[in-house]
Amino acid sequence: MSHSLSLSAPILHPRALLTPAETREMDQAASLNIEDLMVNAGTMAARIIRQNYKPLKILVACGPGNNGGDGLVLASILKNQGWPVSVTLLKSEPSSYLTKKMLAKWDDPIIPFVPEEAKRFDLVIDALFGAGMNRALPHIVEKFLEAAKRRIAIDLPSGVEGETGLFMGKVAPCEMSICFVRPRPAHYLSPALKICGKIKCADIAMPTSALKAVSPHIWHNDPSLWQLPTQHFDDHKYKRGVVSLVGGKDMPGAAHLSAAAARRVGAGMVRIVTSPEEAPYYRIGSAGLIIDDDLDTSLEDPRREVWICGPGLPHQKAGNVLKKLLDKRKSIIADAGALSWAAGDLSRLKGVKVITPHAGEFARLFPLGDKTRLKAAISAAKELDSVIVLKGEDTIIAAPDGRVAINSHASTALATAGTGDVLTGVIGALLSGGMHPWEASCAAVWIHGQAGQMAAKEYGGWPLAEDVVTFLGKSRHVAEQKMKKQ
Numbered sequence: 001m002s003h004s005l006s007l008s009a010p011i012l013h014p015r016a017l018l019t020p021a022e023t024r025e026m027d028q029a030a031s032l033n034i035e036d037l038m039v040n041a042g043t044m045a046a047r048i049i050r051q052n053y054k055p056l057k058i059l060v061a062c063g064p065g066n067n068g069g070d071g072l073v074l075a076s077i078l079k080n081q082g083w084p085v086s087v088t089l090l091k092s093e094p095s096s097y098l099t100k101k102m103l104a105k106w107d108d109p110i111i112p113f114v115p116e117e118a119k120r121f122d123l124v125i126d127a128l129f130g131a132g133m134n135r136a137l138p139h140i141v142e143k144f145l146e147a148a149k150r151r152i153a154i155d156l157p158s159g160v161e162g163e164t165g166l167f168m169g170k171v172a173p174c175e176m177s178i179c180f181v182r183p184r185p186a187h188y189l190s191p192a193l194k195i196c197g198k199i200k201c202a203d204i205a206m207p208t209s210a211l212k213a214v215s216p217h218i219w220h221n222d223p224s225l226w227q228l229p230t231q232h233f234d235d236h237k238y239k240r241g242v243v244s245l246v247g248g249k250d251m252p253g254a255a256h257l258s259a260a261a262a263r264r265v266g267a268g269m270v271r272i273v274t275s276p277e278e279a280p281y282y283r284i285g286s287a288g289l290i291i292d293d294d295l296d297t298s299l300e301d302p303r304r305e306v307w308i309c310g311p312g313l314p315h316q317k318a319g320n321v322l323k324k325l326l327d328k329r330k331s332i333i334a335d336a337g338a339l340s341w342a343a344g345d346l347s348r349l350k351g352v353k354v355i356t357p358h359a360g361e362f363a364r365l366f367p368l369g370d371k372t373r374l375k376a377a378i379s380a381a382k383e384l385d386s387v388i389v390l391k392g393e394d395t396i397i398a399a400p401d402g403r404v405a406i407n408s409h410a411s412t413a414l415a416t417a418g419t420g421d422v423l424t425g426v427i428g429a430l431l432s433g434g435m436h437p438w439e440a441s442c443a444a445v446w447i448h449g450q451a452g453q454m455a456a457k458e459y460g461g462w463p464l465a466e467d468v469v470t471f472l473g474k475s476r477h478v479a480e481q482k483m484k485k486q
């Protein structure tokens with residue numbers, strides 16, 4: 001069964017992500033149980049380590065707050081299981097009373113907190129800072145963690161800011177991050193995404209009343225967030241959805257890639273509108289693609305509701321087309337040329353359903369200022385009243401109502417020209433199938449990422465944008481299978 005995001009308690013969705021502020025709120029609501037929760041966190045972390053490692057010489061590095069307390073609990077458990085475990089403390093006197101209490105139960109000698117000691121162990125558990133990290137990482141912590149041969153993080157690698165994924169100092173990569181209740185946005189956002197290693201999230205029996213005290217608005221993108229339209233026996237091409245694109249003179253490839261992607265992922269009909277001069281060239285292409293040569297006539301057809309504007313269009317032409325599409329109140333996905341046309345004058349995009357900027361296009365539309373990418377995407381979606389698909393290795397999909405999905409289901413193989421046009425086509429097809437713009441965008445980004453992974457596997461890691469297109473049908477099928485399992 002799929003979990004609807006309209007639940008009165010979005011935290012109950014398994015893909016919800018918790019910011020440090022939300023974690024604090026939740027912990028306050030669970031304050032009567034907080035000691036049990038720390039014991040559960042340490043116990044679950046010890047269990048995950050035992051499941052994934054054979055006994056090895058471990059040094060648990062504990063900080064002054066509750067992150068350190070989790071570390072002390074797990075150190076005691078592993079020691080009682082016969083593992084060779086030692087503890088080191090950043091501060092001999094922890095500031096958290098619970099951590100003090102856990103420290104009182106540790107009766108082995110404490111190892112000095114120096115890089116030379118970190119080097120002596122097979123593995124260092126970083127229980128120094130987690131959600132309470134609020135300023136730059138002390139230099140001694142940077143040196144200490146850097147000296148370790150291998151690292152596992154409790155909650156987050158120390159120095160990672162939990163909401164934004166930014167580094168507050170020099171952060172050492174971990175091979176695993178063990179977090180509790182729900183992961184944090186940082187686990188899936190660049191640059192932290194690269195250094196968190198495998199993410200293992202443990203249930204620590206947080207009381208339901210405390211869970212319901214928070215209302216997260218950020219999710220990790222996966223098929224539990226959306227529902228794809230299914231095939232019906234009485235389907236016909238118009239019912240499945242029609243996608244229209246406007247193709248220009250100089251870069252017909254971009255429109256062709258978007259069109260092919262929309263067809264491959266299941267649109268009922270895809271049509272490229274161009275001029276009478278260019279139409280013959282466009283017609284030398286796929287047999288199932290329809291080429292029109294007059295925009296005004298095409299706009300009159302009420303069955304042609306979804307339009308892609310921008311791929312392969314120079315910005316002035318994209319602007320002229322966009323004005324007409326807006327005038328006719330079409331459902332518009334604006335990309336490439338249309339975004340360049342609106343740079344510096346956002347009002348030109350008012351009324352579009354979805355925009356799909358890469359980092360450069362986004363910065364020209366919404367100067368970042370002191371905002372992070374996550375916060376900038378959220379406020380941009382509100383300001384424009386459109387879904388923003390901020391593309392990259394950690395694509396952020398923000399809705400005007402404040403919902404955000406972070407996608408990490410992708411492949412570096414997508415870093416090649418034309419894959420953005422492919423994504424736009426996929427969004428168009430899903431929108432024309434009747435999906436809500438935010439859900440269509442989330443699903444499209446996931447399916448595109450899946451196709452990137454499949455194409456990379458098929459082509460030794462180096463597929464073309466065209467190769468990604470060929471895997472879209474199979475990728476949609478993978479998403480459908482995953483949806484069924486929920």
Ligand SMILES: NC(=O)C1=CN([C@@H]2O[C@H](COP(=O)(O)OP(=O)(O)OC[C@H]3O[C@@H](n4cnc5c(N)ncnc54)[C@H](OP(=O)(O)O)[C@@H]3O)[C@@H](O)[C@H]2O)[C@@H](O)CC1
Nearest residue numbers: 037038065066067095129130131132133134135136137155
């Ligand atoms: N619901 C859950 O998920 C549960 C989570 N749990 C665990 O709790 C952890 C959060 O614990 P936490 O709030 O005590 O914060 P934590 O990260 O230990 O650090 C706070 C201390 O560090 C200090 N400090 C901060 N930054 C610093 C810096 N750069 N350099 C130097 N000092 C710095 C700060 O100092 P202050 O600002 O007070 O001066 C304060 O003393 C969470 O990550 C998880 O592991 C479980 O136990 C139970 C349920």
Ligand SMILES: Nc1ncnc2c1ncn2[C@@H]1O[C@H](COP(=O)(O)OP(=O)(O)O)[C@@H](O)[C@H]1O
Nearest residue numbers: 391392393410411412414415417418419420421
């Ligand atoms: N390193 C990467 N990891 C994952 N996805 C990536 C990476 N680099 C690019 N992509 C994806 O590839 C696509 C590139 O889009 P874009 O830059 O607009 O390309 P183009 O305009 O050439 O079609 C986006 O969907 C982006 O998220």
Ligand SMILES: [K+]
Nearest residue numbers: 126129154156
């Ligand atoms: K940590």
